[in-house]
Amino acid sequence: MRVALFATCLVDAMAPPVAKATVTVLGRLGCTVEFPLSQTCCGQMHTNTGYADMAAPMVKNHLETFEPYEYVVTPSGSCAASIRHQHPWITRDYLDPELVDRVEALGNRTYELSEFIVNVLGVTDVGAVYPHRVTYHPACHGTRTLGLGELPLKLLHEVRGLELVELPEAAGCCGFGGTFAIKNADVSSAMLADKVHHILTTGAEACTAVDASCLLHIGGGLSRNRTGVDTIHLAEILASTETDPTVTAANGGQP
Amino acid sequence: MTATAGSGPIPVDPPRATNTGHLHGRPFPAAARVALGDSQLRRNIGKATHTIRDKRAIVVDELADWRELRAAGAAIKDATMARLDTYLEQLEEQVTAAGGVVHWAADADEANRIVIDLCRRAEATDVVKVKSMATQEIRLNEALADAGISAWETDLAELIVQLGHDMPSHILVPAIHRNRAEIREIFNREMGKVGRPAPSGLSDEPAALAEAARVHLRQRFLSTDVAISGANFAVAETGTVMVVESEGNGRMCLTLPRTLITVMGIEKLIPTWRDLEVFLQLLPRSSTGERMNPYTTMWTGVTEGDGPQEFHLVLLDNGRTAALADPEGRAALRCIRCSACLNVCPVYERTGGHAYGSIYPGPIGAVLSPLLTGVEDNTSLPFASSLCGACYDVCPVAIDIPSMLVHLRTKVAALPEKARTPERQLMRALAWVMSSPSRWTRSIRSMGLGRFLARNGRFSSMPPPISGWTATRDLPAPPEQSFRDWWAARAPEDGAS
Incomplete structure (x- = not known):
């Protein structure tokens, strides 16, 4: 199966291991992964800050880049949600209403990673080995806007050696919210403080999620407080095997 | 019921809210910073919102058809809004036929003038009030005070707020930011200044506090001739107005005084009696987490020899038609003021309601307040959210608050004063x-x-x-x-x- 990877701007620039892990997992499951280099950003940051007009050229570039592919997979619930639910109205209001059908069609064949593996490939055991104590944060947009529900947990349950510990108040937002973390830094920090507190009560070595953005935020709080607890993207856990384990700061690697 | 095109066009330039002191405040980030530093407030609000949140989840899960009820609630409200002018005239006709008098108020100033005139005509120097968001929105108590008329709140939580010289911080539980020790202190300090004092040796047990309020209020109910209320619903086909509540103090106000004045936002309308079947399931479960609220009071005009002998219904626009004219904003008019969105909001949970500067706080307040005032007078509220979507999940009439916030942010960013930031x-x-x-x-x-x-x-x-x-x-x-x-x-x- 030929699959286009939409890495997201954040992963491309700040968290390449997440995209590499996505390529590894999909490859192991028999997919031929392509990374069209003309991709940039889904425009979500601009859209959610009130600059949908500025996001419009990014939306157009996204359509032109990914339209040739039958499947688009992205390691982000938030960006998948933006592509599916925001790109159509941005196209209608700021690009060309005639393009909306094509944009919607692309949105419908764009999948968040766990959604793609479980619902499209029909796989829950990806052959991963990750012998660590991990807690899972259900990132808001993936859980609520995409309706991922238990999909990421289904994958985690099948990972050999992984001890999954339940996160108290798991459904609570970590406080990232894009520019919210800067425009309302105090409220955002208060939300993060509680999230960090709940993670620490689990005794987990790392917190995982389907979004690198939430993990950047949560990881920022864990690191600032020198908690020794790390963040790891779901893709990185799924890519990890006996012979090629994923190494993070929390399990002996270098940050 | 089907949504049809409205029978009359929306005015080109609908009126915005006036007297907006209770609809906006200082910028949210600055106000939130202060609230976040108040550890007592954080504890009170965090504890209360989690309690109501959990209760709601349990009683909503009991209903197998919640999803259908929610869709029906949204559809009925949308269909009503599409023909609002027709239904409002039908309501006026029915209320008038039943012996009531209907007044039309374009904005807060006009509504306040109408109410003051009615009070003066009744020669009232004091009025009792049923808990009402609409009258908080238009600052009616302040307008009455300026006209020499004292308004006395009778809802327990509103009484706590009024005696504490405070502002409501929640749509349903206005004193949610107070704990019982603080309430005891307010009662001891303030009750005697305005009426029957709190009993000596008052404890902070909820039952004792409620009894102190009951005794204090009883005297008011028996000595006041005019009552002012809001409304939860008004049925166009019958002219029936309805208030749902928990305490029975509302019913005292709605039945004892000679004159009843109801100030109602025009979006509170529903077409038929049968529509209540949907809303009386959605509202109590979403708001207090109860299967049914303890008191539901309904009245249709006046009945000779029973209850108020004079009934005035003030229909309030105050920015609602302007919200209706906004295709991306009009769904906010579905809101039935249950406050489920406040109780699940991770922002509200930490800042409380005062930080929003509007008597409509939380997620729905962050959309409703700027829709009523216009975004130019409420530029920070649309950003007071991480867009986590918890509000949309629990909304009983399926208002997509996160998408509306994004829409309002776009309007804020397009304001002339934001052109060169x-x-x-x-x-x-x-x-x-x-x-x-x-x-x-x-x-x-x-x-x-x-x-x-x-x-x-x-x-x-x-x-x-x-x-x-x-x-x-x-x-x-x-x-x-x-x-x-x-x-x-x-x-x-x-x-x-």
């Missing part, structure tokens, strides 16, 4: 980079150099605007190589461009 310049520069694959590739390649400025692989202090982030959070150093450069080096033939 540093934020806009920065966003424009980023958009310029991010809409071009070659500029993006070069830009993140040069960003990689930033890692030499990091310590131990992280930044702990950055200049504005990133300083807001690094005040409490580290930022990882950029990697040596972006993913796209790694990919291009690995398999250049796979790249599509």
